[in-house]
Amino acid sequence: MNATAVATPAPACAAHRAGVELSVVVPFYNPGPALRPTIERLITCLTQTGITFEIIAVSDGSTDGSATTLTGLTAVTxxxxxTNQGKGAALHQGFATATGAWIGFIDADGxxxxxxxxxxxxxxxxxGHAVVYADKRHTHSVSGATRTRKLISLTYSTLVSTLFGLDIRDTQTGCKxxxxxxxxxxxxxxxxxxFAFDLELFVAATTAGITDLKAAPVRLETRTAGSTVSTTSIIRTLRDTLTIHRRRRAHHYAAYALAA
Structure with missing residues (x-):
């Protein structure tokens, strides 16, 4: 097991390694017993479909010992x-070591x-899509989320649509x-x-002229692990969302698009 502190976001992914089709980054924070079954299920699914893969599981300062449950699993780093720094920080770290031709991420709670x-x-x-992402509002999606979580999600997606005008109904579901x-x-x-990392990814992509973003159906089971949605996390996500909006108005993402 590697013990690594989260560093400043790397400017790019690691070099592509021939033969690795898919890198999957799995960020986690105190997922308890849900973590290993999720990773084992991931290994089984990818193996059965013949995809060559690597899995990068990133503990965001977990204190429940969940990282040690992955000992012995092959193809898993x-x-x-x-310390806990956030889902986005964990994803940045995972991306910095990803070597696949495609890079995905998924929530660890199952x-x-x-x-x-x-x-x-x-x-x-x-x-030939650039991005395929889970959309819980897709016609063929099924959600076992509570009414409260559904209301929070709908309210946030409405805010995002108002602020950014993105043709994306669901930026936040953790599978892409x-x-x-x-x-x-x-x-x-x-x-x-x-948590606003997912939104920023879409804002940066669309500003850079990347428009082939494909929504796909998802099935959300009733969450068994503890919820990460709290009043504190909601307030922080709203604050970070407004920060992204200010960055866009300051042409942070547009400047990159012109330089790319």
Whole structure:
């Protein structure tokens, strides 16, 4: 197991390694017993579909010992950080070591079946899409989320639509596949360290002229692990969302698009 502190976001992913089709980054914070079954399910799904892969599991300062439950799993690199800095920070760290032609990420708590990643990779390849992302408002999606979580999600997506005008109904569901060259193009401009990371990814991509973003159905199971949605996290995400809006108005992402 590697013990590594989260560093300043790397300007790009690691060099592509021939033969690795998909890198999956799994950020986690105190997921308890849900972590290992999620990773094992991910390994099974990708192996059965014949995808060559690597898994990078990043502990964002977990204190429940969950990182040690992954001992012995092949094709899994564990980065165990001593302090909690946020989902976005963990993703940045995972991306910095990812070597696949495609790079995906998924939540660790088990409410999203890892089979979706294999399905999304197929959609991305056959359709030539730059990004395929889970959309819980898709016609064929099924959600076991509580009414409260659904209301929070709808309210936030409405706010995002009003502020950014994105043609994306769901920026936040934690399952996405990104083509390597696309992530390399936008990663240097991504600054968010917590839950607003997903939103910033879409803002940076669309500002850079990347428009082939494909929404895909997702099945969300009833969450069994403790929820990370709290009043504090909601307030912080709203604050970070407004920060992204200010960055866009200051042409932070547009300047990158012109330089790319």
């Amino acid at each position: 564990v980065l165990d950080n001593p 409410d999203i079946d890892p089979q979706h990643l294999a399905d999304y990779l197929t959609i991305a390849r056959t359709g 596949i990104i083509r390597r060259d696309v992530l390399q193009q936008i990663l240097p401009r991504l600054r968010e360290r917590r």
